[in-house]
Amino acid sequence: MTQSFRLENVGLINRNKKLSFKFNGKVYYGYEGDTLASALIANGVHLVGRSFKYHRPRGFFGAGVDEPYAIVQLYRNGETEPNIKATEQELFEGLEATSVNCWPSVNFDIGAINNFLKIFLPAGFYYKTFMWPKSFWFKVYEPFIRKAAGLGVASTKHDKERYEHKYEYCDLLITGSGPSGLASAYAAAKNGARVILAEDKSRFGGTLLTSEVNIGNQSGKEWAESIISELKEMPNVTVKNRSQVFGYYDHNMLVMSERISDHLPKTKKFHPKQRLWYIRAKEVLISSGSIERPIVFGNNDTPGVMLSSAAKEYLKVYGVLVGKNPLIFTNNDSGYETAIEFYKNGINPIILDTRKDPKSEIVDEAKNLGINIKFSYVVVAAQGYKKVKSADIAKISEDKEQLGTIENIKCDCICVSGFWTPTIHLASQSGNKTKFKEDIDAFVPGTSKQNETTLGAANGNYTLEETLKNSFEAGHKLSKEITKNDNKVSFPNVIEKKSTVHDKFWCVPLPKGKNYKRFLDFQNDVAVSDIEIALKEGYRSIEHVKRYTTLGMATDQGKTSNLNGLQLVSKIENKVVPAVGHTTFRPPYTPVSIGAIVGREVGKHSKPTRKSPMHSWHEKNNAVFVDAGVWLRPRYYKQGNESLFEGSKREAKNVRTNVGVCDVTTLGKIDIKGPDAAELLNRVYTNAWLKLPVGKARYGVMLREDGIVMDDGTTTRISENHYHMTTTTAQAANVLSHLEYYLQLVWPELNVNVVSTTEQWAGAAIAGPKSRELLQKLFPKSDVSNEGLPFMGYMEGDLFGVKARIFRISFSGELAYEVNVESDNGYFMWEKIMEIGQEFKIQPYGTEALSTLRIEMGHVAGSELDGRTIPYDNSLEGLLSKKKDFIGKRSLNRKAFTAEDRQKIVGVVPLDKKTSIPEGSHLVKDSNAPLPNPKLGYISASCWSVEYDNPFSLAIVKDGKNMIGKKLFVMSPLKNKVIPVEIVSSHYVDPKGERVRS
Amino acid sequence: MLYIKCPHCGWRSQNEFSYGGDATVKRPKLGKEVTDQEWDDFVYNRKSLRGKHWELWQHLSGCRQWIKVERDTATHEIFKTLKASEEIS
Numbered sequence A: 001m002t003q004s005f006r007l008e009n010v011g012l013i014n015r016n017k018k019l020s021f022k023f024n025g026k027v028y029y030g031y032e033g034d035t036l037a038s039a040l041i042a043n044g045v046h047l048v049g050r051s052f053k054y055h056r057p058r059g060f061f062g063a064g065v066d067e068p069y070a071i072v073q074l075y076r077n078g079e080t081e082p083n084i085k086a087t088e089q090e091l092f093e094g095l096e097a098t099s100v101n102c103w104p105s106v107n108f109d110i111g112a113i114n115n116f117l118k119i120f121l122p123a124g125f126y127y128k129t130f131m132w133p134k135s136f137w138f139k140v141y142e143p144f145i146r147k148a149a150g151l152g153v154a155s156t157k158h159d160k161e162r163y164e165h166k167y168e169y170c171d172l173l174i175t176g177s178g179p180s181g182l183a184s185a186y187a188a189a190k191n192g193a194r195v196i197l198a199e200d201k202s203r204f205g206g207t208l209l210t211s212e213v214n215i216g217n218q219s220g221k222e223w224a225e226s227i228i229s230e231l232k233e234m235p236n237v238t239v240k241n242r243s244q245v246f247g248y249y250d251h252n253m254l255v256m257s258e259r260i261s262d263h264l265p266k267t268k269k270f271h272p273k274q275r276l277w278y279i280r281a282k283e284v285l286i287s288s289g290s291i292e293r294p295i296v297f298g299n300n301d302t303p304g305v306m307l308s309s310a311a312k313e314y315l316k317v318y319g320v321l322v323g324k325n326p327l328i329f330t331n332n333d334s335g336y337e338t339a340i341e342f343y344k345n346g347i348n349p350i351i352l353d354t355r356k357d358p359k360s361e362i363v364d365e366a367k368n369l370g371i372n373i374k375f376s377y378v379v380v381a382a383q384g385y386k387k388v389k390s391a392d393i394a395k396i397s398e399d400k401e402q403l404g405t406i407e408n409i410k411c412d413c414i415c416v417s418g419f420w421t422p423t424i425h426l427a428s429q430s431g432n433k434t435k436f437k438e439d440i441d442a443f444v445p446g447t448s449k450q451n452e453t454t455l456g457a458a459n460g461n462y463t464l465e466e467t468l469k470n471s472f473e474a475g476h477k478l479s480k481e482i483t484k485n486d487n488k489v490s491f492p493n494v495i496e497k498k499s500t501v502h503d504k505f506w507c508v509p510l511p512k513g514k515n516y517k518r519f520l521d522f523q524n525d526v527a528v529s530d531i532e533i534a535l536k537e538g539y540r541s542i543e544h545v546k547r548y549t550t551l552g553m554a555t556d557q558g559k560t561s562n563l564n565g566l567q568l569v570s571k572i573e574n575k576v577v578p579a580v581g582h583t584t585f586r587p588p589y590t591p592v593s594i595g596a597i598v599g600r601e602v603g604k605h606s607k608p609t610r611k612s613p614m615h616s617w618h619e620k621n622n623a624v625f626v627d628a629g630v631w632l633r634p635r636y637y638k639q640g641n642e643s644l645f646e647g648s649k650r651e652a653k654n655v656r657t658n659v660g661v662c663d664v665t666t667l668g669k670i671d672i673k674g675p676d677a678a679e680l681l682n683r684v685y686t687n688a689w690l691k692l693p694v695g696k697a698r699y700g701v702m703l704r705e706d707g708i709v710m711d712d713g714t715t716t717r718i719s720e721n722h723y724h725m726t727t728t729t730a731q732a733a734n735v736l737s738h739l740e741y742y743l744q745l746v747w748p749e750l751n752v753n754v755v756s757t758t759e760q761w762a763g764a765a766i767a768g769p770k771s772r773e774l775l776q777k778l779f780p781k782s783d784v785s786n787e788g789l790p791f792m793g794y795m796e797g798d799l800f801g802v803k804a805r806i807f808r809i810s811f812s813g814e815l816a817y818e819v820n821v822e823s824d825n826g827y828f829m830w831e832k833i834m835e836i837g838q839e840f841k842i843q844p845y846g847t848e849a850l851s852t853l854r855i856e857m858g859h860v861a862g863s864e865l866d867g868r869t870i871p872y873d874n875s876l877e878g879l880l881s882k883k884k885d886f887i888g889k890r891s892l893n894r895k896a897f898t899a900e901d902r903q904k905i906v907g908v909v910p911l912d913k914k915t916s917i918p919e920g921s922h923l924v925k926d927s928n929a930p931l932p933n934p935k936l937g938y939i940s941a942s943c944w945s946v947e948y949d950n951p952f953s954l955a956i957v958k959d960g961k962n963m964i965g966k967k968l969f970v971m972s973p974l975k976n977k978v979i980p981v982e983i984v985s986s987h988y989v990d991p992k993g994e995r996v997r998s
Numbered sequence B: 001m002l003y004i005k006c007p008h009c010g011w012r013s014q015n016e017f018s019y020g021g022d023a024t025v026k027r028p029k030l031g032k033e034v035t036d037q038e039w040d041d042f043v044y045n046r047k048s049l050r051g052k053h054w055e056l057w058q059h060l061s062g063c064r065q066w067i068k069v070e071r072d073t074a075t076h077e078i079f080k081t082l083k084a085s086e087e088i089s
């Protein structure tokens, strides 16, 4: 079978370029300009998948974004993607697609048995059926649902495609390039406004491509082409096809997904696959048109039943017949346009019109052509399983309740037109209060909340002349307000056929003795009977009915089903539709790929990576890196096959015996200047700062207002009004914001400036008993003796021609210094330290050794200052000034903070001196106590003490001050460990702090 | 994403700012004796209003100034923005 449903010389496809593609393993041919759907229909393929719940055969219903069920799994360039609408996917050479929702195959589907077990799957079937027995869930229900449901399979491979994000600003964003979009864009562009015109499809023009109209002596299509080509030339206009504006967010921010490469066999080099646009528009013109709605009848989901407008589009745009023996079922004039198109191409359609005697130009035209029209007729049911073979039709009484004798007529497709539903999703997302428009039986936008205007069919206006007129005016008026220009464009002469009113008929009654499924929501398999059950069971709010039955949910968002669902609820409830109201439309209007949402922020680009100036040295010397916030820091420098444990132990031991050097560039640094700098520090830190002399450093702790420790660090007085503050790596940004908050809002009278200098300085901590000897060699001109540079002293030095800051501070608890040079000289400094340190057996050490050194000294860090502890808990109460007030002081006398048995930091050693203690473990009195076993505290940090060669941990324990010497148990249910331990002082090594002062 | 007019820089997107809570809360003066109630009101008790709300934002990825923003917490409408030094009227 080779494209036997393709017409010659009709359509906008490129017949010079034949493309081959595969569907469910079989090779077919189509043309450039086809969609997967149009190419399949051209080949006579109508069975594309199985329905979500009942696994009934499903074909094509629409021709674009409105398609509820022709969803396929796509294979492109070695990748696969689920949830692709065949009606939107453009054909390319080598495209491959398979059906979803069917197992083992689309032609023989085991799940279709659901169709005969309807009792098993009524409304709310998820809630009812899969509830019990509980043990069935994992073994029976879940695997069943997973295999049977879903709209395809996501790839588990890394997506190699590139996705980009773009931020854009414009005066007018226009969503849709049909008549209203083109007219308003043209008027606004001519008035000098910055315009973005977005079209979801590959071709611009919307309904102008398929309607028989004349604008300014051109066909609709020609007029659209001339406007678009003019717009494309204008510098103030951006015209985008394959671009769906899918979400309308706060403050006129809209998001658009541009499919740049999806229509190509392979993404071009340096091109993204898709681009997500964040557009901040001054005004938004919604010209999204309308979607034809179905009429509900028996078996209306059979492949071959489709929207009449879709049949016309397949014919006029793609030159494809959806059938050769078509039945047109309509309640309005639109169906006639489709019938006439069939007729013009040598096909004899039959029209069933639910109206008794409609009078209009187009009805007359069809009559004159001799088309077979049956008035007051309806389709009762489609017959045929995998494809429509015939239709049961009948005359319907004037009150639309009684069916006449059922007749069966042969047909191979049923094209349905139940009038038009404005696409109000974007307007509704923006917060617009929609209103019901009686004459079109649908909701239209009402009062705007944001700067949004809806035009044309999206606003319920279905005549071309009026639409163009309103759109030219709106484009002109809105642009004039922004640009203050007043360039008017002339209004073209419009010729269109006048149509008459539609019949407010939407659902064919069931004939006696028949129980046909009549579907409302094709994507979610919701039938009339499901809504009836939901209402019978007491669901009243439309939002509840939606959730219980899944009507209008998922990727479809009720595009074709919404109005008919409301009609049904209002009929049963005996309410008018506006009283029932519609459910909330939520973004995205159409599915957006996760890749597009994520953009370039994947893998290592998911956050910035910060490296110190010495990073390349670390790399060359086998550093194993660890993430410290956004920084990469050496964890240890691997020698041979050393493990982390062995390497860090070696490094820490070398600090205790010789000298080590650690890259501390990542520490937060804040430069503080001004006559009131000391006063600021005195208010921010808990201890006294007014008398710190120039050339001295001091350790400080800062609290939040609620008394919890925020951060700690040393601050050095560089000169009279100049201080250098350090913060922990993790809190650097927060501390700066904290200082700015107090300076700008609370104490603006303080004359102080603060600025981050973290990146400006490279830092090296030199620690160990031999550090002074090394320092002396690094700074031969400086006096770095214990008298010249005492503990907590500061001086400037000359490091072989490079200006350096030398601080005598220690985190490791050893005799230690920290040398800072300007970042550009960091590498030089590091190499000099390593070179000259050779004779002192220097070794670089990483964060793991750094942790070991600070833990066994009992110095607190992030794992203790975790946002839950006060100074007392960390044994920092000695730093609380009694003489002055400071941030958070008033909170410290809260009852819980002053309790006798308040938690406090302690040291923990396993009794066997061998078993390592997992961090996060709990401390209990009795390991065999019944659950829940009262918890006394938790292990905050663990290490292997290099000083004593046994495990040592820090813990925060209730009544810590009275716990020293007690025997407790550490329990880690996660690691399944119970370890008998002894509580000791947190200052495990050098409790008097003699080394740092030596 | 909100669009916030920084009084120093002009219109900027929300992702340049960080939120800082209720702007009407006044910190008691340092050294001043305050009751537990007054202190709790300053540190913890917030109204969590539905409707117009003066709040603090910091233009973190911009001028780093703390600003005051009058925003409707239900609709996100922003009525007014002020510099840190300007009093809420």
Ligand SMILES: [Zn+2]
Pocket (backbone or CB within 6 Å): B006, B007, B008, B009, B010, B059, B062, B063, B064, B065
């Ligand atoms: Zn700013």
